[in-house]
Amino acid sequence: MRVFFTRLNSLIIILICFFFIAPSTSFDTLTGTQILTTNQTLLSENQTFVLGFFRGSNTNYYLGIWYNNINPQTIVWVANRDNPIDNSKGYLKIGDNGNFVLLNSSGNPAWSSNQTSAKNPVLQLLETGNLVLKDSEQSNNYLWQSFDYPTDTLLPGMKLGWNFDTGIEKHLTSWKVTGEDPSSGDYTFKLDYRGLPEIFLRTNQTIIYQTGPWNGERFSGVPEMDTDTHSIVFSFSDDAHGAFYSFSIGNASLLSRLTVTSDSDGELQRRTWIESSESWNKFWYKPADQCDHYRECGPYGVCDNNASPVCTCMKGFSPKNPQAWNLRDGSGGCVRNTGLNCSTDKFLHLENMKLPETSSVFINKSMTLDECGSLCKRNCSCTAYANIDIRNGGSGCVMWIGQLFDMNVYHTDGQDLYVRLAAADIGSTSSSKNRRAVLATGITLSALVLVLGVVAICYLRKKRQQSSRGDERNMEDLKLPMFDFDTLTMATNNFSQDNKLGEGGFGIVYRGRLIEGQEIAIKRLSENSGQGINEFKNEIKLIAKLQHRNLVRLLGCCIEKNEKMVVYEYMENRGLDSILFDKSKNLLLNWEKRFNIICGIARGLLYLHQDSRFRIIHRDLKISNILLDIEMNPKISDFGMARIFDKDQTQENTWLYVS
Template identity: 85%
Template sequence: MRVFFTHLNSLIIILISFFFFITSSTSLDTLTGTQILKTNQTLLSENQTFVLGFFRGSNTNYYLGIWYNNISPQTIVWVANRDNPIDNSAGHLKIGDNGNFVLLNSSGNPAWSSNQTNAKNPVIQLLDTGNLLLKDLSDTTNNNYLWQSFEYPTDTLLPGMKVGWNLDTGTEKHLTSWKVEGEDPSSGDYTLKIDYHGLPEALLRRNQTIIYRNGPWNGERFSGIPGMKDNTNDLKYNFTYDEHGVWFSFSVTEPSLLSRIILSSDSDGQYQRYMWIQGRWNKFSYTPKDPCDYYRHCGPYGVCENDASPICTCMQGFRPKNQEAWNLRDGSDGCVRNTVLNCSTDKFLHLENMKLPETSSVFMNKSMTLDECGSLCKRNCSCTAYANIDIRNGGSGCVMWFGQLFDMNVHRPGGQDLYVRLAAADIGSSSSNKNHRAVLAIGITLSALVLVLGLVAICYLRKKRQQSSRGDQRNMDDLKLPMFNFDTLMMATNNFSQDNKLGEGGFGSVYRGRLIEGQEIAVKRLSENSGQGINEFKNEIKLIAKLQHRNLVRLLGCCIEKNEKMVVYEYMKNRGLDSILFDKSKNLLLNWERRFNIIYGIAKGLLYLHQDSRFRIIHRDLKISNILLDIEMNPKISDFGMARIFDKDQTQEKTIRVVGTYGYMSPEYIMDGNFSIKSDIYSFGVMVLEIITGKKNRGFSCDNHELNLLENVWRRWHEGTILTLIDPSMGNSYTESEILRCIHVGLLCVQECAEDRPTMSSVILMLSSEAALMPRPSNPGFFLRRNHAETSSRNQDNTESVNQVTVTLLNAR
């Protein structure tokens, strides 16, 4: 009897184990022919890097996919049945009778399957690379897979995964975006494919329309992505092509480093590279990102340069085909030659820093030198340009173009040399083609001199008011700043219509606009009657024109014409941070990862202003509404009308005109007019606490006798209940230690005594390192109470410092 119960207990244990397997997730990385994977089960790779399982889309249907393990939010890298989901939880994955594996819906019908095979002992295995394999256990040959998911990419490229062509079989692999990012994994509108014709390159399409090409591979990088080489410390790009095929892939130098490339549908089909660092996905690069990245933006023979104005230009020896459209900044018709070619006397114009023209129909020879390539192009009267294929070791290989040249960009630095055929008369009589730049520069200088003299003469004859306006414009000319004419901006903003109005401030309104060439802009139009704002207008132009940083709003130009004064900026699709942070219907967009990136980005922008730029800049009007967000929610500091330039060794300045915004101004600035980098840091600290709590700091007045934000944070910090102030719209997207560190930084920045506040370099260190030592914060400056009686009733623990201030000379904006 004892033996019977012993066997019975063993049987029960076996049955329980089997039941547990079929009803819950399993940590195994392999599925055999006798097992099934249900919608509530998963496979986990050996080192627990990737998971295979089912997830639900926004339509509540089920999809079989692969995602990173222990990464939040869930990051899916591959989807099996993206265009044929199963409609309920009764579906499952199994190995079919013929050796393939198949996904069955609730009716037992296949929704998706791998290729047909004849495996005797098939198994499914998930690797730590994210590759899902179907292999035969009876075949002991290494790497002899019957099927692998790496050969069927969806929207993500992982290390070791390839896209391209197998020319022996005629098969092609490419990326296709999701229909809706993060919601609908079905095939979207964007594809990234390798074009193997001519000199291979990758093409990004929206449906069937090419919207971007990355240029041919030059041995180090794609010609149109100069930044690729700068990012090769942590990974290596691989691009190979021969008569058997053409393939692109990448690999990581450290196996534990998580990196991926995705084709996004959220950002108009951007090709983006991410790396997992310090608990979040960091976007290291993306394309297209500038107007010049878009396909054939400047037409045949046109050259696009993002830093120029207009961005489309004709190279030497060419002129606009449609001058009227060109004047309106529409360069799509491109350029035409000034002089007809004569094969026997033609010469070649040497262009530097170029993205090579479109290469789908070119001649190429990998063994020729550049001199041999030039000689061959010279003898062939149909050859219009030539260049090296490979730029390494001084250059090698030959690529030659015939007919028109399309999609040329200037990349400084990072482009390569291109030699374009020109009539001898257009090259000039110089013995060296390289001298044409000096000749061109002299010509431009003389033309500019004549133009300036002409303007002076005109200004002398015009009315006094017009003379003043032109004088303002000449001041701007000293900055070599692109100038927009009034008609261009009027057309771009639909005659400054109310529908295009983004906002209004003390000095005027801001409008959204679109130039004819397609670039979106924001136009700040100074109010005609706002005489007080003219100096601030000039100040903003002069300052921001000299500053270049990814976390500062980019100035595109200005307009001083017809008594109008306007500033033209890059357009920020997500507008001001305040429009999202303080809007309950939108603040769900700001999870903790995005909020931290915004805080960190503002800090980097301020570090540049205070320390790394040519000048030491004090902004003086930092606030949430002056932080603009681009399409990826990257922050950019804006509105430099109140900013001041300091000498590198200058630490403080005093003013009798206190300007700024309630709740963001430091105590020493309000009371004594003293401002410094520490007054900016005070404003930064207020913003940090507002971003974390989602609440505004109300500044001086407190009619309902409640605590303002700084006082509330300070009190809760000492009570140990600070986490109750965190914006609930973030849910559980944050880690407690990280958010407490940021609150600590915010409190250090708003300390009442300016000397106690950290510098921005210290702030960056404290934000980016958990090991950084952080001092105990002292009392913030509150500016709360109207009388001492109210203050003392709330100040019994002596943890606060309250300043009683009456400010009469204050221009709030």
């Protein structure tokens, strides 16, 4: 009889399981009268996601959610990742306290949701991949949801960040071994809401990557977010109730996810399912290059992945440890060339930047950029400032106090950053918007006013001086901007020795600044120089007809009061000799830069000798005639001794200086 009742009880349990839940059900809900065993699943309404049990690389069982009909199985959430059940006898049920609980083969809880006050609790798997617990099937009030407890994956609609009302923090944690062991791994992706919100990828407590602050459109250090072609919209909310990052997809049929993996020593990946190839496409990932590594170039260092080495110092800064810097270890960062003086300091305008880390900043969301700059100027502890939001021309104020870390420069995208510098180091760079406008206007006026106005004035003056000018009367046919003597005198502070750049047998070269702000270099020929009017005209004609990135660019000339002057573009790093033979500077010329300089000189000579309209031999090429711009690009100068060859001429007596 006892055996009969035992078999009857077993039969009743089997019948209950048969009638209330099938071995592989397509239902998306679980009620208080049902259980979910290890061989059963819930399927979302449109069959995108599955809730069920899976086995790890060992014999342990886990409750999780994965994509339906995608091979290999792609799991996006795990309930009991750190407390698995050890065999297939476990099951899921709604508990007496209105929560749901995962029980092991002994009937003991292995994992459970928080307690609720639901009278008719229902567990439902939504089409979004969100597993929710609510009071009755018709209710839209979620008492618990898996989206509040992400594991290693962020799905569209999920939020990453902090709920200040409940104290719940949502972050991603990698699997111990990706695809094999779902227990909590060493890599986390967490939002830090101190300062401006930014997200950090860590291994244990060590930061290995940070996104840069949110700028209204994207994270400052993730320019790839601007080039997303999969109808993905990124958003960020930051108010008194919380700070959250999330994303959504306009195309409902598109599957996309953000995942933290233990691959490649920790990686943040955005993957999209490509139906045609039946595979997950890794659309972008971080860290992707050397510049993504946290604080790669130390304090005040700027990382440029297109440079070699990648670490550079801003204008006004030098490597703290030059020896390590030349060995491509930029972690020591940069130090100021000149100490700050609060009353006279200015600001260096940097473009296309990943903003520095913002864990210690001042924030005012209502300030304009000009107001922000004025406040930073008055605050002697302020080292940099920028807009918080780049939309609609920019708004808000963020000011950095102390050292600047983790800055990158991009060739596109990025943001404007204004860094405090000593006035002596700022050079021609200005920090104000008006200054930039004046400079831009000045460049335009240089092309218009100098061509139309100054040429006309010089023409009239030359007409009055024809009796004493001889061959100079023919200079008007050059069709070049003609600077008057007074303009160049003012630009050089009356040819002050402080503006002297160099001197040779031809005369002196001065640095000048036009009233519009444009910097220029002025070669002022001495009366006893070997270059007469013919050589002068020769140089002007040659340079005016030559256009190449490795030849110095002519801006104009001046022939007045027995003066002969040539106006060139200003080259920030002057002559190659000034760096090559200076022990304190030649360390700037690593082998990569030396090779680039050699190639640039070769390109310029090839253009002169073969590709230009005229076949030209320089005849006075030496390292002092190789000028370097701010990026160390070489440009050949001084064409006074150059000779034009006929196209079919191959020989001529000439010489080449290499000293």
